[in-house]
Amino acid sequence: MDHGGTTTRGCRYLTDRQVPRIVRGKNKAAPGEDKDAHATGRWLVEVGDSADETERDLHRTGLCRMLQPPRVGGADLDVGIIVDTCAAIARVCPSTAWNLGNLASHHWMLGYYQPAAQEEIWDISRDTLIATSLAFPAGRGRKVDGGYEVSGRWPLSSGVDNSDWNMLAFIVRERDDGPPVDQRFALVHRSQYEIIDTWHAVGLSGTGSKDVATRNLFVPEYRTLTAWALNGKPHPGSARKRNATTTGQPVGASVTVQIKVAKAGAHIDTAEMMMRAVCSHAMEIARAGREPRHEDELRYRRDAFFSVRLCLEAVNILMTV
Known part of the structure; x- marks a missing residue:
């Protein structure tokens, strides 16, 4: 089916031009409405929606499936x-943006798993949400007959309350005191792990980035993925925040403030350009049917690190305003 059509599940396909239009519509809040942000306990919604309404909107518009393969009704857009x-x-x-960026990219990650794992999830529902915790040292595993035995407690599993599945990172060792022999992701159903409410943060409180834990869990081979399959790929970034006033006078009236804001803005714009360049280069390689070279992967990591550094410096600059 061509992009722009409707799937059998009623989910819109998306095109590069449709997405910005959908987002613009979602961003139209009533005057003063964004001042009354409230935590839902799962996602923070600053336009008056409930968590369930926000999740329904993200499914209805197809935003959660931006990167999902087209064979299962996904939009398969450029990263x-x-x-x-x-x-x-x-x-x-910001909390909804954080969770969307994570959850949408996990459909892309699932596409790297064996077909049996993909079918187990997408044959039931193509809209299924998948959380992750990518802290490899938090999980440990050993190879057993037919799969891996995995244990651990993983932090920062964003959107875990909304998700039916989770991808948990773990390090494989042949013995407890032995060296790592592999790093893998385990695809685990929510009935097989415990959600621990540890997320009481001030910032991004609505992401629900709680801990998850499991012990001596058998995970079949087909539900695991070596980390090398995803190595060197770009990761979605985050967004700039609104400006504010801190006195009775407009902040922008101060020349000193203007200089600092301009410097911070240059940092953010440069970081954004670097991210776009990485995404564009990765898509060129994908369209050509090639694998990234080692120097490409090093460049992606360098630019990702430096983009984050620029954004951090921009925040520090603005904190002095």
């Missing part, structure tokens, strides 16, 4: 579109 989408949504609700 760069997720940067624009999350940046726009974060102007209204």
Whole structure:
């Protein structure tokens, strides 16, 4: 089916031009409405929606499936579109933007698993949400007959309350005191792990980035993925925040403030350009049917690190305003 049509599940396919239009519509809040942000306990919604309403909107518009393979009804858009989408949504609700960026990219990650794992999830529902915790040292595993035995307690599993599945990172050792022999992701159903409410943060409180834990869990081979399959790939970024006033006078009236804001803005714009360049280069390689070279992967990591550093410096600059 061509992009722009409707799937049998009623979910819109998305195009690069449709996404910004959907996001613009979602960003239209009533005057003063964004001042009354409230935590739902799962996602923070700053336009008056409930968590369930926000999740329904993300499914209805197809935003959660921006990167999902087209054979299961996904839009299969260029990876760069997720940067624009999350940046726009974060102007209204940073927590929703954070979770969307994570959850949408996990459909892309699932596409790297064996077909049996993909079918186990997408044959039931193509809209299924999958959380992750990518802290490899938090999980440990050993090879057993037919799969891996995995244990651990993983932090920062964003959107875990909304998700039916989770991808948990773990390090494989042949013996407890032995060296690592592999790093893998385990695809685990929510009935097989405990959700621990540890997320009481001030910032991004609505992401629900709680801990999850499991012990001596058998995970079949087909539900695991070596980390090398995803190595060197770009990760979606986050968004700029709105400006504010801190005195009775407009902040922008101060020349000193203008200089600092301009410097911070240059940092953010440079970081954004670097992210877009990485996404564009990765898509060129994918379209050509090639694998990234080692120097490409090093460049992606370098630019990702430096983009984050620029954004951190921009925040520090603005904190002095």
